[in-house]
Amino acid sequence: MVTIGSGFILHEMGHKLLAIYYGSRARFIMWTQGIVFMFVTSLLGFLFAAPGAVYIYNENIKPKQNAAISLIGPGINLIIAVFFIFLSIIAPISLHFSFLKHNLPGFGIRNGLVFVWEFGAALNLMLALFNMIPATPLDGSKVFRYSKLIWFGAILILLAAAYVVIGIEAVISWSIMLALAVVLSKLAFG
Numbered sequence: 001m002v003t004i005g006s007g008f009i010l011h012e013m014g015h016k017l018l019a020i021y022y023g024s025r026a027r028f029i030m031w032t033q034g035i036v037f038m039f040v041t042s043l044l045g046f047l048f049a050a051p052g053a054v055y056i057y058n059e060n061i062k063p064k065q066n067a068a069i070s071l072i073g074p075g076i077n078l079i080i081a082v083f084f085i086f087l088s089i090i091a092p093i094s095l096h097f098s099f100l101k102h103n104l105p106g107f108g109i110r111n112g113l114v115f116v117w118e119f120g121a122a123l124n125l126m127l128a129l130f131n132m133i134p135a136t137p138l139d140g141s142k143v144f145r146y147s148k149l150i151w152f153g154a155i156l157i158l159l160a161a162a163y164v165v166i167g168i169e170a171v172i173s174w175s176i177m178l179a180l181a182v183v184l185s186k187l188a189f190g
């Protein structure tokens with residue numbers, strides 16, 4: 001709740017507040033189907049979370065401002081991840097779950113313990129990387145459309161953070177995923 005919830009809420013608030021700062025009207029709209037889908041998948045043992053998104057209304061928004069509004073969400077997740085890593089050093093918290101049989105050290109899961117801040121840092125980096133996939137309607141598609149260089153730079157920073165927090169496996173899997181997304185969107189939409 002604390003680690004993923006704050007990552008989701010602050011990400012969306014970032015979009016909303018920057019859009020308002022640029023003179024737009026912006027509001028979060030919940031997707032009922034997305035919420036239902038989220039609960040169904042969570043009962044099946046995994047999580048596909050699409051509870052809603054911020055909608056922005058502004059006819060005169062500049063492409064650069066639009067790209068910044070998209071980029072700030074994943075940027076906030078990166079800042080939260082860094083903050084959680086800091087907390088994991090100065091105020092570590094761990095919770096014991098007897099059903100956890102496997103270790104996922106990069107996600108702070110070791111010997112039945114979940115190290116909360118490490119878990120939160122890894123999940124926030126996952127949120128950031130997922131949202132940077134260059135496919136509509138994700139944030140990455142708008143950044144990619146505005147500037148491939150900025151998109152690539154942001155991905156490099158996120159992958160570097162993922163390497164430090166999670167490990168090389170996160171870098172390899174996300175590199176493959178993102179490269180596939182770029183190729184597929186190129187083939188599908190030019």
Ligand SMILES: [Zn+2]
Pocket residue numbers: 011012015070073074131139
């Ligand atoms: Zn976003």
